[in-house]
Amino acid sequence: MPLFLPNFDLQHYNTLGVPVKAQVYVSVADETELVEALRYAGHEKLPLLILGGGSNIVLCDDFSGLVIHIRLHGKTLIAENNEFIWLRVAAGENWHELVEYCLDFHYWGLENLSLIPGSVGAAPIQNIGAYGVELKDVFEELTAIDIRSGLPVTFTKEACEFGYRDSIFKGRLRDQYVITAVTFKLRKQAHLVLSYPALRDALTPQLSDSVTPKTVSDIICAIRRSKLPDPAQVPNAGSFFKNPVIPVAHYESLRLQYPQLVAYPVDEQQVKLAAAWLIDHAGWRGQVCGPVAVHGQQALVLTNPGRAKGSAVVALAEKIQQSVWEKYGVALEPEPRFYP
Numbered sequence: 001m002p003l004f005l006p007n008f009d010l011q012h013y014n015t016l017g018v019p020v021k022a023q024v025y026v027s028v029a030d031e032t033e034l035v036e037a038l039r040y041a042g043h044e045k046l047p048l049l050i051l052g053g054g055s056n057i058v059l060c061d062d063f064s065g066l067v068i069h070i071r072l073h074g075k076t077l078i079a080e081n082n083e084f085i086w087l088r089v090a091a092g093e094n095w096h097e098l099v100e101y102c103l104d105f106h107y108w109g110l111e112n113l114s115l116i117p118g119s120v121g122a123a124p125i126q127n128i129g130a131y132g133v134e135l136k137d138v139f140e141e142l143t144a145i146d147i148r149s150g151l152p153v154t155f156t157k158e159a160c161e162f163g164y165r166d167s168i169f170k171g172r173l174r175d176q177y178v179i180t181a182v183t184f185k186l187r188k189q190a191h192l193v194l195s196y197p198a199l200r201d202a203l204t205p206q207l208s209d210s211v212t213p214k215t216v217s218d219i220i221c222a223i224r225r226s227k228l229p230d231p232a233q234v235p236n237a238g239s240f241f242k243n244p245v246i247p248v249a250h251y252e253s254l255r256l257q258y259p260q261l262v263a264y265p266v267d268e269q270q271v272k273l274a275a276a277w278l279i280d281h282a283g284w285r286g287q288v289c290g291p292v293a294v295h296g297q298q299a300l301v302l303t304n305p306g307r308a309k310g311s312a313v314v315a316l317a318e319k320i321q322q323s324v325w326e327k328y329g330v331a332l333e334p335e336p337r338f339y340p
């Protein structure tokens with residue numbers, strides 16, 4: 001039987017450092033404990049918060065319900081052929097430790113996703129992505145527990161309906177499954193993805209056969225460390241807003257007014273704007289609002305140096321959304337999920 005802890009402080013379990021309490025907290029180390037915890041929540045009629053590394057949530061206030069901390073561990077090589085290996089990884093494994101493990105064993109494909117905080121089980125929720133690669137590019141399938149029935153289910157890549165920072169688990173199937181393991185399809189021969197401009201620029205002096213997945217990972221870690229605040233020092237939840245996708249006609253009219261506007265083509269009809277550019281040029285970079293702030297180097301990151309409740313972060317986010325809407329007519333959508 002897992003240990004249910006009442007009135008549990010979550011400050012050290014979310015990267016924004018928000019000091020709120022969970023009515024009840026339980027850490028689960030295997031599927032049996034997870035099913036017991038789900039049964040308990042059902043019996044006591046407690047709302048649920050499934051917790052990984054707490055790097056993509058905003059805890060606005062105390063959580064009146066059960067927080068289930070996913071601590072399932074283990075990695076299993078389940079199949080291989082000449083080209084690929086299939087690695088099954090439990091949901092509670094740390095994401096970056098998995099990237100390092102794969103680099104050590106020469107299982108290639110995760111290198112561009114180096115240093116993303118959080119757990120393996122949360123990675124499919126928003127189809128994590130960075131430097132030209134998304135989780136879906138290396139994903140084979142996942143297993144989950146159906147919260148209502150307590151039964152295991154397998155989801156293929158198609159069933160997950162991955163999109164830009166999106167999956168079926170943020171939409172139609174939100175709050176219905178707990179992911180217990182993810183199976184990755186990784187290459188035995190390196191296949192470098194160097195299309196992302198910042199990565200290409202950093203590699204230019206050494207673009208040759210000497211570039212390996214390890215070099216790519218090291219460079220990405222260095223870029224990320226120089227650009228993003230470390231949550232251990234400055235509490236934050238990474239990029240607070242998704243890059244908005246707008247119609248080409250809207251983009252063209254904005255570009256007349258703002259020729260420096262940073263944008264990337266999506267398809268013939270749509271363009272993705274750099275949310276950081278919009279926020280920065282609306283004057284928000286480095287702004288401090290009481291205990292919370294917009295980071296001085298990266299306008300997309302909201303920080304919580306005063307360890308305030310998440311509601312203060314959300315209030316700042318709303319002001320930014322309002323100002324970006326008024327200036328550019330563009331709606332910004334938050335990336336982390338707000339609780340309660």
Ligand SMILES: Cc1cc2nc3c(=O)[nH]c(=O)nc-3n(C[C@H](O)[C@H](O)[C@H](O)COP(=O)(O)OP(=O)(O)OC[C@H]3O[C@@H](n4cnc5c(N)ncnc54)[C@H](O)[C@@H]3O)c2cc1C
Nearest residue numbers: 050052053054055056117118119121122128129179237238
């Ligand atoms: C400094 C920093 C940099 C970041 N950089 C990136 C980046 O480059 N790219 C990117 O995509 N993201 C980035 N993020 C966001 C974050 O790291 C990812 O979204 C990560 O996958 C969240 O993992 P987590 O375990 O911390 O999830 P949590 O914050 O614990 O949970 C996030 C959501 O997933 C749900 N969830 C968690 N685990 C499970 C599970 N096993 N089953 C079902 N639901 C679950 C939670 O209920 C919650 O709704 C960054 C965050 C920070 C703080």
